[in-house]
Amino acid sequence: MVAAVDPEQHCCKCDEQNEDMMTVQRLRSLFPGAIRGLIRCNKLNARNTSGMAEGYKQANVVMLHISLAEEFEKFCRANSGPLPLLYRSKPGEWGCPPLSTAADIRADCLEYRRFENGVFTGTLSSLEKYSEQLQDMVAFYLGCSFSFERAAQEAGVPVRNVEQKCNVSMYKTSVPCFEVGRFSCPLVVTMRPIPGDKLDAVVQATHPMKDVHGAPVHLGSPSYLGIRDLSSPDYGDPVRFHPGDVPVFWACGVTGVEAVGSCRSPLAFTHSPGCMFITDLKNEKAALGDPEESPQVFCISHNPLHYSVASAKAVGKIQALEKLIGADPGDRGIRHLFVKDELLKASLSMSHAKSVLITTGFPTHFNQEPPEENDGPPGAFAMAAMLQALGKEVTIVTDKRALGLNRKIIEDTTKQGVLQTPVPLASYQGEDADSALKFLCQDGNPQAPRFEHLVAIERAGMAADGNYYNARKVNIKHLVDPIDRLFLTARTVPGVATTGIGDGGNELGMGKVKEAVKQHIAGGEVIACDVEADFAITAGVSNWGGYAVACALYILNTCDVHERYLRKAVGFPRLSEAGAWAAALPSVKKEEQLLSILVSHKVRSGKTGSLAMEVDGLPFYDTHSAMIEKLLELTR
Known part of the structure; x- marks a missing residue:
């Protein structure tokens, strides 16, 4: 057993303090030892330690029987975002030498929680009467987000809970932590309202501070975390928002409090949320590291x-x-349709989606059978292959008359190894919003969408007059099912995003840039698609846009910053799967095989109608093949 520290130590400092409640400003400037002394003597009339001993690290505390210590340490290592382990004590060790001098964990927190057989049974101001039981217990000290509040302020970011002199808001989420042995629980997060123009600043300020939770795990609507009401936190206080504030969530050490309940230990203790142990360690300004790894924030949805x-x-x-x-x-003027970062935002949105619906098919050759062109399907399959490799559900929706053709192409594509598994096919002929809602959502319930992202690539799009036109202004409406209706209805379903990929402005989703199409594309006043997508990706050839999305998804999922954000800093990185993701990237060989399959099914070049190895009148070799190689070079 390690010798106990005298709990009366530092009491002389208490005597020097006014017994009334200390002002917030004075508590900020006091040294940690002085504050711990006040807490031990019960002379600190405060509800939480936010803002105290400014510039010093604070810690969450979990105390468990030695028999659970190994499992809990592994649980912390497996969920390092919410549970960054600062120190694990020896059994019966009241102090924590690496973190502070003359500490006594039995009395240095404002308030403790007691758990018996996993059940919370009350709060305590001291654990001294449990000294005998604590001889066989181990204390875990875990990083706390109070520690990064000063760094945020120095970056010009207001910290509302400090301003409002209240505890931070804490919430249980629907995100499960990685389970280890007897420990399993949902992730707990803290929430701070952050001005919208300070999001990059707060993410970059907290990103390097890994030992106190690091960067946020979510920015935006709490619904993505399963949180229903921000005004009713599970722990802490509600914090008032200012106009323009965005809710920003960090992984929280109170996750450890939840974990204690799962292990059903006969006796366990934790700090009370917000009543932290204040260490003697200064919050040294974390090294920013490689500027290329600095995180950047992008809005990918408003609803x-x-x-x-x-x-x-x-x-x-x-x-x-x-x-x-x-x-x-083709020098068609498509540079005027370009909207910056649409590829990035669309790919970010797809990276978060669990299920994606893809549509393609432009029956421009109305006098041929089949009338389809070969721009679109290769890009669609390139996206599908990468999405499947990332573990997402993918479905292709096409015209009813083209189901048989697409089924054969998918069979051949899978046999050739371009796709690892066949993509399910569907068709849609409904004309109204109700039928579209039933197709998109389970039982037509907008709260239960079947697809979280819809992508159209080189798909005939409806013009303002309700017709569908090819580049020559020929109306091909008789060959096109009203899949546009799915995109129109999707814009009314919260949490469902849409992307359109095109190269001329008459494609589904390019309604976002229809004014530019009318002004700069030949025949644009007639052919311009009127249906808008959330994101409009413009490419010289639409297939290139599909290839680029596949490459962007690979880049994002092999990015440590994005990958951590996706998994909410719980569990382990998925980078061991990067080999399978790389194999799903488009390649010259795979796209050559796919184009050969399309030619075998008499799917023609869009511009010339040729059954040669070309797309949009451009030869595959030295044009499309060179584009694929350049994309891969940038990606890898």
Whole structure:
């Protein structure tokens, strides 16, 4: 057993303090030892330690029987975002030498929680009467988000809970932690309202501070975390929002309090949420490290509000992909349709989606059978292959008359190894919003969407007059099912995003840039698609846009910053799967095989109607093959 520290130590400091409640400003400037002394003597009239001993680290505390210590340490290592382990004590050790001098964990927290057989049985101001039981217990000290509040303020970010002199808001989420032995629980998060123009600043300020939770795990609507009401936190206090504030969530050490309930130990203790142990360690300004790994924030949805995060390096690569596919080999004026970062935002949104619906098919050759062109399907299959590799559900919806053709193409594509598994096919002929809602959502319930992202690539889009036109202004409505209705209805379903990929402005989803199409594309006043998608990706050839999405998804999921954000900092990185993701990338060989399959099914080049190895009148070799190689070079 390690010798106990005298709990009366530092009491002389208490005598020097006014017994009335200390002002917040004075508590900020006091040294940790002085505050711990006040707490031991019960002379600190406060409800939480937020803002105290400014500049010093604070810690969550969990105390368990020695028989559970190994399992709990593994649980912490497996969920390092919410449970960054600062120190594990020896059995019966009241102090924590690496973190502070002359500490006594039995009396140095404002308030403790007692658990018996996993059940919370009350709060305590001291654990001294449990000294005998504590001889066989181990204390775990875990990083706390109070520790990064000063760094946020120095970055110009207001911290509302400090301003309002209240505890931070804490919530249980629907996100499960990685289970280890007897420990399993949901992730707990803290929430701070952050001005919308300070999101990059707060993410970048907290990102390097891994030992106190690091960067946020979610920015935006609490619904993505299963939180229903921000005004009713599970722990702490409600914090008032200012106009323009966005809810920002960090993994929280109170996850450890929840974990204690799961192990059903006969006796366990934790700090009370917000009543932290204040260490003697200063919050040294964390090294920013490689600037290319600095996180950047992007809004990917307004209904509900949702932001995503990726490293500067990943963002730069995807922006380079976007620039590359924007080449205009036919000199048709598509550069005027370009909207910056649409590839990035669409790919971020798809990276978060669990299920994706893809549609393609432009029956431009109305006098041929089949009338389809070969721009679209290769890009669609490239996206499908990567989405499948990432573990997402993928479905293709097409015209009813083309189901048989697409089924044969998918069979051949799978046999050739372009797709690892067949993609399910569907058709849609409904004309009204109700039928579209029933197709998109289980039982037509907008709260239960079947698909979280819809992608149209080189899909005939409805013009303002209700017709569908090819580039020559020929109406092909008789060959096109009203799949546009799914995109129109999707915009009314919260949490469902849409992307359109096109190269001329008459494709589904390109309604977002229809004014530019009318002004800069030949025949644009007639052919311009009127149906808008959330994201409109412009490419010299639509297939290139599909290839770029597949590459962008690979870049994002091999980005440490984005991958951590996706899994909410619980569990382990998925980077061991990167080999399978790389195998799903488009390649010259795979796209050559796919184009050969399309030619075998008499699917023709869009511009010339030729059954040669070309797309949009451009030869596969030295044009499309070169584009694929350049995309892969940027990606890897």
